[in-house]
Amino acid sequence: MSAWLNRQAIFAGAAILxxxxxxxxxxxxxxxxxxxxxxxKADAIRxxxxxxxxxxRVESDGSKQEFEVLLKGTxxxxxxxxxxxxxxxxxxxxxxxxxxxxxxxxxxxxxxxxAQKMSGQVANGDIARTRWAGDYSASIESKDRKExxxxxxxxxxxxxxxxxxxxxxxxxxxxxxxxFLSLDGKAVLKTAAFERYKSIAxxxxxxxxxxxxPTGKESAISIDSMEVTTLSDSxxxxxxxxxxx
Numbered sequence: 001m002s003a004w005l006n007r008q009a010i011f012a013g014a015a016i017l018x019x020x021x022x023x024x025x026x027x028x029x030x031x032x033x034x035x036x037x038x039x040x041k042a043d044a045i046r047x048x049x050x051x052x053x054x055x056x057r058v059e060s061d062g063s064k065q066e067f068e069v070l071l072k073g074t075x076x077x078x079x080x081x082x083x084x085x086x087x088x089x090x091x092x093x094x095x096x097x098x099x100x101x102x103x104x105x106x107x108x109x110x111x112x113x114x115a116q117k118m119s120g121q122v123a124n125g126d127i128a129r130t131r132w133a134g135d136y137s138a139s140i141e142s143k144d145r146k147e148x149x150x151x152x153x154x155x156x157x158x159x160x161x162x163x164x165x166x167x168x169x170x171x172x173x174x175x176x177x178x179x180f181l182s183l184d185g186k187a188v189l190k191t192a193a194f195e196r197y198k199s200i201a202x203x204x205x206x207x208x209x210x211x212x213x214p215t216g217k218e219s220a221i222s223i224d225s226m227e228v229t230t231l232s233d234s235x236x237x238x239x240x241x242x243x244x245x
Contacts, residue, residue, distance in 0.1 A: 035138035035150055041173030043133045046194075047071070048201035054226040055082075056127065059121020060219040067194070074135075076129040076236040082245045092118075093241040097158040100179060102242045109238050114160040116218025120219035121190060121211045127221065132166075135159055145170060150226040151185075161189070175206060188214065201226040 041091060051072045058065045066083040079092040089104040099116075100109045114125030129135070136152035136159075143149070152164040161183040168174060175194040182189060196208035200223065207223040 029106060032139050033139045038148060038150060038168055038173045039138045040133045042168050042175045043131050045174055045205055047130055048226060049228040051231050052228045055224045057224060058119050058122055065119055070231055070235060072231050074131050077126060078236055079239060088245060091241045091244050093238060099128060100238055121213050121217055122219045122221060123160050128192045129160060130226050159182060201228055
């Protein structure tokens with residue numbers, strides 16, 4: 001009897017030891033309240049409300065484009081092209097993780113992916129899907145008094161990036177910089193820097209996002225204005241996208 005109890009104790013101990021080794025921080029990311037809280041705070045710094053609009057400029061390889069971006073919740077974004085004049089009417093719409101662009105010459109809407117390039121180093125999702133919380137599970141990789149490094153792992157399909165390494169200020173959760181990673185997390189596809197913090201839409205927020213590829217090529221997204229507002233669901237349809245100017 002005592003030998004049987006000893007064997008059972010050994011098996012139980014081995015099971016506990018195995019589960020300890022099998023446990024990985026990312027597996028508990030969704031249940032990591034500190035990491036999740038930092039991620040939500042970082043989102044709140046970048047996004048002033050559930051519904052708002054902003055005017056942005058995208059500069060890549062010597063070219064410049066201007067857009068009006070309307071955002072509602074986590075799943076609706078309308079991007080209206082304002083400049084250059086030759087691109088007016090080439091608008092874009094995100095509904096959940098479905099992304100559409102209207103091509104005036106073809107007089108039809110095409111379905112694209114959030115990861116597809118919009119201009120230079122800027123992907124469609126860099127503008128259309130600005131919130132991280134809800135799309136990613138977060139775990140803390142390292143932390144000191146100045147900075148905290150988070151690993152974000154996508155918990156949905158068809159996101160712009162499968163994994164993101166994000167640095168935030170430990171005290172405020174202000175986003176500082178990011179690495180957009182490959183699916184296995186080993187390769188850095190692009191890096192980003194959140195810069196030019198200033199008071200806009202009721203708080204101090206980054207108004208410049210620099211995105212750089214390993215080749216050294218860089219694009220910049222500048223926020224010229226941001227306004228909390230009320231937006232009708234009727235704006236977020238392919239019918240309205242095709243006629244918005």
